[in-house]
Amino acid sequence: MQTSHDTGTIRLPIGSDTDLAWVRQQVRQAAAELGFGLVQQTKLVTAVSELARNTLIHGGGGQVEMTVLHQGPVLGLRLAFTDDGPGIRDIEQAMTDGYTTGSGLGMGLSGAKRLVQEFGIDSRPGGGTTITVAAWATGLPHPRAEDG
Amino acid sequence: MQVSEQDAASEWAARKVGEFLRVRQEQIAQRWADAELFRTVFTVSRDEAVEAGKAVVDALSDVASSGRLDDITAPGFQTVRDQLGRMAASRARTGSTPAQVAGEVAELHQPAVTLLRGEFPDPAGDQAQECALALTVLMGTLRLVVMETTLRQGDELIARQRLQLLEVATPVIKLWDGIVAVPLIGTLDSARSQVVMESLLDAIVAERARYAILDITGVPTVDSLVAQHLMKTVAAARLMGAECIVSGIRPAIAQTIVHLGIDLGTVVTRSSLADALAYALRQQGIVVAPRTPVGANLS
Amino acid sequence: MTGSRRAHPSRVPVLALGATLLITLQGELHDSMAEQLQEDLTHRIAHSPVTGVVIDISGVDIVDSFLGRVLAEIASHARLMAARTILAGMRPAVAITLVELGLTLPGLPTALDVERALAMFEHGPCPDPPHPRRANHADLP
Incomplete structure (x- = not known):
């Protein structure tokens, strides 16, 4: 039963590495207020850092939309990173550990996916990219498939 | 045209039930206070049970007026979800199973319907029948709301206990x-x-x-x-x-x-x-x- | 953390303790600061008799793959110039996250805190790590 509903959305621009720091701070604060535990907070903020940097470097900048989620009594955060960049040609390849087109370690997208409970990419060559992730505040492990 | 007439009739019945619940709130709550569910949960004073009953009648009245008699997600229920949850949890602590609690909720139906029928000059007439049916549907939905709340609390409890068990089981x-x-x-x-x-x-x-x-x-x-x-x-x-x-x-x-x-x-x-x-x-x-x-x- | 948008901070301070450099990273680290630090350090090591570098990250909330790469590169540059690097004071939540992210920083010796790191330099039994494997950070099964 998907009874999630929205209660307010914040939009933050991603255009410089000062913005990256600001986005991390805002997400950290929101997660803390929703009752995320320290490890959960750290995982989420790290994933956000990877994805926001992806938006900045590969998408040429964009924005992130942060939405508070309610699923029954459980609170969560959904973050959608959007850019109008060149898009991702081969999503499967981009999600592979060690794959990189930039200067990182190639752990950005695949690593970020392991740090959140829900992860989706929508991208077309030339049509920009939207990466949406969600994480839940519950310290209880979310029932999800064991990743191998 | 048959269908829309029926629709109009049930819409009328829902509104009528909403009105009845608002007007007879006190009487219904008084009767419910003697029912097992309220009597056993609110042991401190009868007034407390009556107040709690009124809150539930209020919520049902809102739901009926909105015409969503069979919708457990109707916004009207929102105000009493917590209260119903606490009541169900209180029954669970004394050993009642969710099915028993649901049965106790079902018992609230009869006193309300009796009062409702009394509103009509002909308690067995078509109008009374239509309204009684609407109220029956509404009370059925209330039972589902209570069950859903109970089960969800059960899930949370199990998850919490599971985590506690994990922590106890891993001493450093x-x-x-x-x-x-x-x-x-x-x-x-x-x-x-x-x-x-x-x-x-x-x-x-x-x-x-x-x-x-x-x-x-x-x-x-x-x-x-x-x-x-x-x-x-x-x-x-x-x-x-x-x-x-x-x-x-x-x-x-x-x-x-x-x-x-x-x-x-x-x-x-x-x-x-x-x-x-x-x-x-x-x-x-x-x-x-x-x-x-x-x-x-x-x- | 004030929660207000702050001016772009400039540099990470580098403290010299004899032949050891102590770098204390704190709070929000901008990408440009991390890159600047990498440059500064390489310069310092090249121009003074530095034999050890301690990077204290006890004040760092998160280490992402970017900062992870910067730290790994600082260590491998330092090693090329005959200086050893020790990463000190990583918080538990950061360590758990890094491992989940797939970064285990295999070429980088670690210590619980700065005190331990400095002791490792004094007593010297810090085994030289295997050759830096920059490309192979995902060494989990």
Whole structure:
């Protein structure tokens, strides 16, 4: 039963590495207020850092939309990173550990996916990219498939 | 046209029931206060039970007026969900099953319907019938709302207890200055390994440990997933400056590890907790030797 | 953390303790600061008799793959110039996250805190790590 509903959305621009720091701070604060535990907070903020940097470097900048989620009594955060960049040609390849087109370690997208409970990419060559992730505040492990 | 006439009739009935509930709120609540559900939950005073009953009647009236008689997500229920949840939880504490609680909710139906029929000049007429039907549907929905709330609370309770159990089941023991150990017992799934990792790392900080021993003597099987969890824990401890030793690898498990082709990499392994402790002590330059026997040659 | 948008901070301070450099990273680290630090350090090591570098990250909330790469590169540059690097004070939550992210920083020795790191330099039994494997950070099964 998907009874999630929205209660307010914040939009933050991603255009410089000062913005990256600001986005991390805002997400950290929101997660803390929703009752995320320290490890959960750290995982989420790290994933956000990877994805926001992806938006900045590969998408040429964009924005992130942060939405508070309610699923029954459980609170969560959904973050959608959007850019109008060149898009991702081969999503499967981009999600592979060690794959990189930039200067990182190639752990950005695949690593970020392991740090959140829900992860989706929508991208077309030339049509920009939207990466949406969600994480839940519950310290209880979310029932999800064991990743191998 | 038949259909829309029927629609109009049931819409009328829903509105009528909403109105009835508003007008007769006090009387219904008074009767409910004597019903088992309210009587047993609100033991302090009858007034308390009446007040709680009024709140539920109010909510039902809102739902009826909105025409969503059979919708458990109708916004009208929102105001009493917490209260219903507490009532159900209170019954559960005294040993009632969710089905028994649902039965007690069903008992609220009769007094309300009796009152409703009394509103009509002909209690058996079509209009009375139509309204009684609407109220029956509404009370059925209330029962579902209570059940849903109860079950969800049950889930939360189970999840909470599961986490508590995990924490209790993974004690981190200080074996020596700078050496901590976790004896793992039972299956090591993702949830468990998260708890193990967190407790172990916290202990490394608290005890300023250089060595952390993961003893898997009590882990029945090691598959590639368990091995992956162990490797993650070892890697995280190393990032904090502590070396991990995996001990208690029984011959059968060693065979499985080889058979599955699992690579434990550079992880230090020992067959027993004692061997692991000896290794950690030796690494720190601590030698444990038998005391020189009394009367030995002290040349 | 004030929660207000702050001016772009400039540099990470580098403290010299004899032949050891102590770098204390704190709070929000901008990408440009991390890169600047990498440059500064390489310069310092090249122009003074530095034999050890301690990077204290006890004040760092998160280490992502970018900062992870910077730290790994600082260590491998330092090693090329005969200086050893020790990463000190990583928080438990950061360690758990890094491992989940797939970064285990295999070429980088670690210590519980700065005190331990400095002691490792004094007593010297810090085994030289295997050759830096920059491309192989995902060494989990």
